[in-house]
Amino acid sequence: MANPAILTVDDDLAVSRAVARDVRRQYGDRYRVVRANSGSEALEALKEIKLRGDQVAVLLADFRMPHMNGIEFLEAAMDLFPRARRVLLTAYADTDAAIDAINRVDLDHYLLKPWNPPEEKLYPVLDSLLDAWTTTPEATASVTRVVGHRWSAPSFKVRDFLARNLVPYRWYLSDEPEGARLLAAAGVTEADVPLVITPEGKSMVQPSETDLATHVGLSTTPAKEFYDLVVVGAGPAGLGAAVYGASEGLRTLLVERRATGGQAGQSSRIENYLGFPDGVSGAQLAERARRQAVRFGAELLTTREAVELDVRGATRVLKFGDGSEVASHAVVLATGVSYRMLEAPGLSDYRGRGVFYGSAATEAPSCSGQEVYIVGGANSAGQAAVYFSRYAQRVHVLIRGESLVRTMSRYLIDQIESHENIEVHPFTEIAEASGDEHLEQLVLRDARDGESRSVDTSWLFIFIGAEPRTDWLDGVITRDRHGFVITGPDLIAGGNRPVGWTMPRDPYHLECSVPGVFAAGDVRSDSVKRVASAVGEGAMAISLVHRYLEAQ
Template identity: 70%
Template sequence: MGEGGEPQKAVLLTVDDDPSVSRAVARDLRRRYGREFRVVRAGSGGEGLEVLRELKLRGQRVAAVLADYRMPEMSGIEFLEAAMDLFPRARRALLTAYADTDAAIAAINVVDVDHYLLKPWDPPEEKLYPVVDAMLEAYRETPDTPAAETKVIGNRWSVPSFEVRDFLARNAVPYRWFTDDEPEAARLLKAAGVDTDELPIVITSAGATLVAPSAAELADAVGLSTTPATDFYDLVVVGGGPAGLGAAVYGASEGLRTLLVERRATGGQAGQSSRIENYLGFPDGVSGAQLTDRARRQAVKFGTEIITSCDVVGLRAEGPARVITFGDGREVAAHTVIIATGVSYRELEAPGVAELTGRGVFYGSAMTEAADCADEDVYLVGGANSAGQAAVYFARHAPSVTLVVRGESLEASMSHYLIEQLRGLDNVRVRLRTRVAGAFGDQGLERLCLADAEGRSEEVSAGHLFVFIGARPHTDWLEGVLQRDEHGFVRTGPDLLTEGRRPSGWRPDRDPWLLESSLPGVFVAGDVRSESVKRVASAVGEGAMAVTLVHRYLGAS
């Protein structure tokens, strides 16, 4: 994009090894077309191809290419043929002397050159501009589509390709997806100088090429922050779901130097929800991505520093400081910490599921897959709100959606409004007392084995399976540091008292506050907390309440 968000001008490229001719062509082109097009010149065929490759990687458009016929190392015909591979819709003209007219006419037939221009062409109004006008008129009828956003080239059934797309989508980074068998993908790979053995390939809007990048490399390349600005804060929030974002908004807005650390993408499970309709203040519903984006922007507005692709692996006390350790060995300290790492879906244990994860089997909504569901039967496993919301969403894309539920009914675990919505959708079916007993497919998911409570089973055709079962907290890194319950959820407040006795090693002359963990100054909010209410509104509320307790703790320290 240009200044002010305007699309960048399409390029007119002129290639000539004679500097005086090159300058004259560029001068005449700018005089007539400079307001609408950007005129670029190159001194050789090799230099011209480098210019075209860079333009291709940056997602810019080329309207027309004018190349001199006689150039050393690479003739104009050879150059235009190579240029056509990168920008097939750009119009092409050969600049030639009178003696080379026959060669120019042959080039029109051999390499699809649109026009030839005799040098010199004075006056340009009679001999240059009419030809270029015709070329640009033809270009305007079928122009290149600008693609200045990040581009991802991969294979549909590649797990790393899915992970890259999912990471970008969940971090609200615009991107364009190309499968490796598309002609445009081949042109981009040629411009980048890589082949299909190295997928996925990510080409940033600035033209940088990444080959099978890690999450941290990808985050850095697309402008997401991965490194804390300093080594000490008033508050470090671990986890960027609703509870963590709520804590960050309230912490930063109340003057605390706040750092939010997220392992993958802000929003958590709620951020993957296609539509949340029971959240206060949104009578028409709001998607998890929209709610997450608003909360993230609000947190940043108040001064929260957000870093992503940072895996937290340790927590310890050093005097009054609480020290967080990252997976790469870096550390950051703070007066207080709020743990809001949420939960993840439990893995579905059935033959074939693990092998097909990311290749037709997905955990959570994975809304990047919606476009591929247009002609496929979709199956979802789970009976809670997240599964119901996903079923409603995918019903708009897929011919049929089947909800596979182990329980006797939906009423025990799903909100009434969602049950009523599902009943009103003709292409949604609910199979109760049923489980997935197996998944099968070569490149990707093709079939599922479903078994009912009586032991009967059947195989069904399925292109996508989305899993929404159980809730597993991200707390292994807190083993031996904080007290957890038998399921791994962190105990807080009164839940830490045993027959009125405070936790072992507890030093303050008071009981733990409501959301405080067994380590003073470390608070817990949202789904990761033992006995919490698993709802978005309650998570946001706990994040705000935890900040109130942080202030109380800092005031008492």
């Protein structure tokens, strides 16, 4: 691993050189000094450092830069290196902005220009910040290590779980020297993969997601038995509900089956979300929301799947798959939707071994120079196509319709058309999948004339339709024929109250057929399937929770 980096960014070339020179003179023997002349250039440098698995110790950014000022840069950089120490370079006239930045980006220090002599005004500050960084346990090079086979579905599942929960890890192939050494040290064979080794040195063979979560620091057990509010699902709607619920003083528990972000968390780039003109990845957006919810006091449980909702008077009880339960005054259902399984001979045999549902961003670097196939015509498929086009030789988008116009946002269609290595195949469906230990070939069929052709590929990513995970609510919550939760005015269409409704009033707008239980986001019947609307419904649900609690 390379020396940790100290990154400086300033659009004034002379100042940029001077900062880098002074920093390199004092710290160049222990740290790699990286210099950038703009916020965007600095972010690209940080992304390269992140991909290499290296560390960044300190970020020094000038406040007054065009296009992206220093505060905006530091805010974006937090998503890549949240533990790097942050310093803002300011003039005397900008001290108010620096003070604001202390709250906005958790600024560690601001330096007034000029900083001469550096021995008095620069080095003592950096010495203190570097000491703090090196003594922070999370800043060490120790990370979770995963040893597995390239085409092992359980190995992919472990890697995907860690990546989606933003747990740093290193991946070792079991047939390479270092992977083989780790297997030998743990006393297991290649047939036992995946092997997971925690930063503390504990070895786990084929761990469950719950065991994995527990040993990498994710919370899996509620701290209390009773809460004001339990939110089920940590996608955009659930995160929105958790942020607003916790910020308004409700004892809030957020329960997630797998990882924060939901389907949106797998999006490589969301460019139509308000307030992010340059776009934001789903993982970044979800992580910011998670940090925000936790900062307000929300408690987050991972790998806990709700399997039953029980009504006990004014108490709402959620039961989990392991038999445990948690009670609350109110519940927000924000479980979202899952991609529908694509039915074709052979596909189910290669899930996690060349066939993936969702973007599976962990696999993108492995697709370098290869042919990638994507099934689906909605925004999630378009975002994935643009993302994989950075790595793949060619990306093929398979759709059953005539074009993308009716199913995909215009901005994504324009991007796809601008990439020479993305090709859209209309009226095309998958007829069969085949291969040896992993996917090697697809049979594509023309939906108009039935003509088939075979293509060689090891990569298929599927984004088709959506169905809610609501079977566990059967007999308790009213749902439509597709399984989506019916709420508010739709429950009393025709003048009839829902069966079992005990209140003298009509259901609130997002309220389900059980008083005190609300639904928000994609799981709700006739909802708008967009990230912004899901976040809005999550926030709206909290105002209705307050109204419900005040009336009790």
